[in-house]
Amino acid sequence: MPRPLTRPALLFAVGLAAAVQAGAATTLASEPSAAPEVSDRPGWLGVLLDEDAATATVLRVVPGSPAEAAGLQPADQITRVDATSIGDRQQLVRAAQAAGEGQVVTLEVVRGDATVTLQATLGAPQPSYELGRALIGRPFPARSVTTLDGATLELGGRTATVVEFWATWCGPCGLAAPTVAALVASQPPDDFAYVALSDEDADVLAAHATSHATTWFLGRDTDGELSMAAWVTALPTFYVLDADGVIVDVYTGLDGAEAAAEAVARLRAGQAPARSAPPR
Numbered sequence: 001m002p003r004p005l006t007r008p009a010l011l012f013a014v015g016l017a018a019a020v021q022a023g024a025a026t027t028l029a030s031e032p033s034a035a036p037e038v039s040d041r042p043g044w045l046g047v048l049l050d051e052d053a054a055t056a057t058v059l060r061v062v063p064g065s066p067a068e069a070a071g072l073q074p075a076d077q078i079t080r081v082d083a084t085s086i087g088d089r090q091q092l093v094r095a096a097q098a099a100g101e102g103q104v105v106t107l108e109v110v111r112g113d114a115t116v117t118l119q120a121t122l123g124a125p126q127p128s129y130e131l132g133r134a135l136i137g138r139p140f141p142a143r144s145v146t147t148l149d150g151a152t153l154e155l156g157g158r159t160a161t162v163v164e165f166w167a168t169w170c171g172p173c174g175l176a177a178p179t180v181a182a183l184v185a186s187q188p189p190d191d192f193a194y195v196a197l198s199d200e201d202a203d204v205l206a207a208h209a210t211s212h213a214t215t216w217f218l219g220r221d222t223d224g225e226l227s228m229a230a231w232v233t234a235l236p237t238f239y240v241l242d243a244d245g246v247i248v249d250v251y252t253g254l255d256g257a258e259a260a261a262e263a264v265a266r267l268r269a270g271q272a273p274a275r276s277a278p279p280r
Helices: 066-070 089-096 128-135 171-186 202-211 222-229 256-268
Strands: 011-015 018-022 047-049 058-061 077-081 104-111 114-121 144-146 152-154 160-165 192-198 217-220 237-241 247-252
Touching (some): 058 066, 066 114, 128 237, 128 247, 144 217, 160 171, 160 256, 171 192, 171 256, 202 217, 237 256, 247 256
Parallel strands (some): 192 217
Antiparallel strands (some): 011 018, 011 047, 047 058, 144 152, 237 247
């Protein structure tokens, strides 16, 4: 199983009738409520709500989600779901609990000085550790990263590149390391790159690299900014990129290292995975 991240407020992906919060103390969908009952097949919208806002304000929109398809944008304030007025995040989740997968809902949204009406067709709730797969077929959020030695590593221009999000304290990450080492050893260094990113201090990463004789690039994900952009919610998570720096697949957990190695082999053989995210 993947190791959930524990940084507070890393992710709060609210779906209509489904709330997922990684690394936080509460999940709003589980709070008691006298609101409508939850549908047998609850729907999913796919937004990250601003925890510091008193209102139901969108902070981020999950790529490929019903929210993106509906046209929701960061800073939008959702004030109504169908006939139900929404005053805060709790009311948004509670009002949505009766909505079901495939149902079309009308959202009233305050955007700047204007009020707009959007139609959203709800999808099936997505596990938090699967959200990164929404980026399949899209460019990786960064074109390059800086390695521990200060060099710039371009994330493209090779047959395959693998970006792993990990941590020294992550047990599954350590267990996956032999598979990673075998993958790196099997690939031509001028046509393949493997970089593992962590938000830990550089001296911690350098000490780990020395004590474990790491043979791949390490880099710092300062303040977790890149992991947020890539919708990483569990460790380890592996992103396989093609020569254009486009994400061709995403894998999470201990088995992800082996799956990433298989994806690299397919790219090497010219059998590129389809650049399309799974259906939602």
